Amino acid sequence: MEKQTACWRVLRARSRVSLMARMRGSDAFLRDEEGSMSYFALVSSLVMMAFGGIGVDMVFTELNRTKVQNTLDRAVLAAADLDQILDPEDVVADYMAKMGLGDALVSSDVDEGLNYRIVTADGFVEAPSNFIGLLGIDTTTASGHAQATERFNxxxxxxxxxxxxxxxxxxxxxxxxxxxxxxxxxxxxxxxxxxxxxxxxxxxxxxxxxxxxxxxxxxxxxxxxxxxxxxxxxxxxxxxxxxxxxxxxxxxxxxxxxxxxxxxxxxxxxxxxxxxxxxxxxxxxxxxxxxxxxxxxxxxxxxxxxxxxxxxxxxxxxxxxxxxxxxxxxxxxxxxxxxxxxxxxxxxxxxxxxxxxxxxxxxxxxxxxxxxxxxxxxxxxxxxxxxxxxxxxxxxxxxxxxxxxxxxxxxxxxxxxxxxxxxxxxxxxxxxxxxxxxxxxxxxxxxxxxxxxxxxxxxxxxxxxxxxxxxxxxxxx
Missing domain, CATH: 3.40.50.410 (von Willebrand factor, type A domain)
Structure with a gap:
């Protein structure tokens, strides 16, 4: 009888230890936030990549705009020179072509008189977008406008x-x-x-x-x-x-x-x-x-x-x-x-x-x-x-x-x-x-x-x- 009682006590003690261990494991599981942080980091990374990609598209667009504008500036300055014996519109077109922007020249206009020449030019270039396409914008555009005057007052x-x-x-x-x-x-x-x-x-x-x-x-x-x-x-x-x-x-x-x-x-x-x-x-x-x-x-x-x-x-x-x-x-x-x-x-x-x-x-x-x-x-x-x-x-x-x-x-x-x-x-x-x-x-x-x-x-x-x-x-x- 005494032996049975002792065995029962041992079994009850073991059951109590096992239950407490399972309870501690369940509590640890409930307190574990590692999985939710991974999901948040993943979403944040995707958002940052999207904005970064949009930024890349914007930088690329600005580089195109700068290239178009600078080329137009140089072209109209050269064309407006009163000592320039070539046709001013041909000078503008030649400048744009040599910079790989021949197709970007939209228009050029020349106004000249006895003592002056005014040359105006507009440029436009279009390029496929990358990440901005996610927003439904398939292309980016860059434009420029320049006017130069040489006036012999x-x-x-x-x-x-x-x-x-x-x-x-x-x-x-x-x-x-x-x-x-x-x-x-x-x-x-x-x-x-x-x-x-x-x-x-x-x-x-x-x-x-x-x-x-x-x-x-x-x-x-x-x-x-x-x-x-x-x-x-x-x-x-x-x-x-x-x-x-x-x-x-x-x-x-x-x-x-x-x-x-x-x-x-x-x-x-x-x-x-x-x-x-x-x-x-x-x-x-x-x-x-x-x-x-x-x-x-x-x-x-x-x-x-x-x-x-x-x-x-x-x-x-x-x-x-x-x-x-x-x-x-x-x-x-x-x-x-x-x-x-x-x-x-x-x-x-x-x-x-x-x-x-x-x-x-x-x-x-x-x-x-x-x-x-x-x-x-x-x-x-x-x-x-x-x-x-x-x-x-x-x-x-x-x-x-x-x-x-x-x-x-x-x-x-x-x-x-x-x-x-x-x-x-x-x-x-x-x-x-x-x-x-x-x-x-x-x-x-x-x-x-x-x-x-x-x-x-x-x-x-x-x-x-x-x-x-x-x-x-x-x-x-």
Missing amino acids: KVEVSLVVDISGSMVNNNKMENLKAAASDFVDTLLSDGSDDLVSISLVPYSEQVNAGPEILSYLPVNWKHGFSHCLEMPNSVFGSTELDTSIRYDQMQHFQWNYDGRNTLTDTVCPRYDYERITPFSQDATALKRQIGKLTPRAGTSIFLGMKWGAALLDPSSRNIASGLIADGEVDSVFEGRPVDYGDEDVLKTVVLMTDGQHDKSFRIRDAYYNSESEYVQWSKTNLWYWLNRNVYEWQRGNFYYQKYDARTGDTLLDNICTAAKDKGIIIWSIGFEVADHGADVMESCASSPSHFFRVEGTEISEAFSTIAHTLNQLRLTQ
């Missing part, structure tokens, strides 16, 4: 160049001649007929405006040896060529002295090729004049700039009209200089110097007030005569200083400011200048990017950049 240019004595150094004059001649060729190239006028203004210590221009201004004439005006300081605050003033003619004499009775280096340049040539489109004549320029006398940048600005001011229109009537200027330039604000016309000064302002002297009126004295000083170098006829301590009685460097800088700043206020674009070139000269010229320019500080043959690059910018090509869309 009517341009009024004053080319103001330094021919002072220091230009004899370092081959500077020859470099200037080459650069200025190329500038004229570029600006007066084919397609510019009757659109671009250039006023060439050579300057040294003074500006010889020439008898033709001065015949239309009120002038107190004294002689016929040269044709420079004395301008009061007040006129440098305006671009206007004030005809309410009666200007004094500049004295004709030579200050520079080398021990001889030299007369080729007069303060007012005396030779006809040193005169202003106004409102010209004759490239041959302009280059011929440039080729004759010779370094002489001192430097008065402000006087060159004043004349350059004045020949862009509407107040000079009566001069242009008179010169047209005289047969000196082409009749197509009737009405120039046009009014400020005319959107079809660009007014610009290109101002070049190799130095900076210095002193400038005049003979006192007591010794320059009769016909005989005018003739005397035209035949005799001032210092040659003083050294032979006047005691050293008395020589200062014969002349006085009219300008110094500070005055020159101030007057230049005044006229540059007046020109910029009128919307005239000023490009300035400091050719092998010192720091002070560079600062003055940069201040005159329309912006720092309109100023070039150059050495040697770099002057040609500066003139070339300016000329091509004036005939600029721009992408409009």
Whole structure:
């Protein structure tokens, strides 16, 4: 009996252990979430793959769009070039074909006239989709639109160049001649007929405006040896060529002295090729004049700039009209200089110097007030005569200083400011200048990017950049 009881107890204990084990296993099974996490991860992965695939399709579409747009941009830029002799539409088609996009060109259109060409092109490319197809979109499309314009606007240019004595150094004059001649060729190239006028203004210590221009201004004439005006300081605050003033003619004499009775280096340049040539489109004549320029006398940048600005001011229109009537200027330039604000016309000064302002002297009126004295000083170098006829301590009685460097800088700043206020674009070139000269010229320019500080043959690059910018090509869309 005792044995049976013991066995029963053992069986009951084993049953209880087995039941508890099964209960613990069932509880573990109920708490096991590993299977549900696998399903969630699988679904998330599929969603991410779908979005990733859509992203791939979108990137591929954007790459196609970029390729189409960039090719269209390059194609219309090349086709719009006024120097392009091929058919503009053929140029666009050729660009697209060479990039493997011949079938993508939808249309091209050309609008051109005397002084402009506008080329417009549209492109479209279609490609099969990949993952976007899951959304029912079987293809992707990429399109582009481009338009380029090259317009030779009517341009009024004053080319103001330094021919002072220091230009004899370092081959500077020859470099200037080459650069200025190329500038004229570029600006007066084919397609510019009757659109671009250039006023060439050579300057040294003074500006010889020439008898033709001065015949239309009120002038107190004294002689016929040269044709420079004395301008009061007040006129440098305006671009206007004030005809309410009666200007004094500049004295004709030579200050520079080398021990001889030299007369080729007069303060007012005396030779006809040193005169202003106004409102010209004759490239041959302009280059011929440039080729004759010779370094002489001192430097008065402000006087060159004043004349350059004045020949862009509407107040000079009566001069242009008179010169047209005289047969000196082409009749197509009737009405120039046009009014400020005319959107079809660009007014610009290109101002070049190799130095900076210095002193400038005049003979006192007591010794320059009769016909005989005018003739005397035209035949005799001032210092040659003083050294032979006047005691050293008395020589200062014969002349006085009219300008110094500070005055020159101030007057230049005044006229540059007046020109910029009128919307005239000023490009300035400091050719092998010192720091002070560079600062003055940069201040005159329309912006720092309109100023070039150059050495040697770099002057040609500066003139070339300016000329091509004036005939600029721009992408409009």
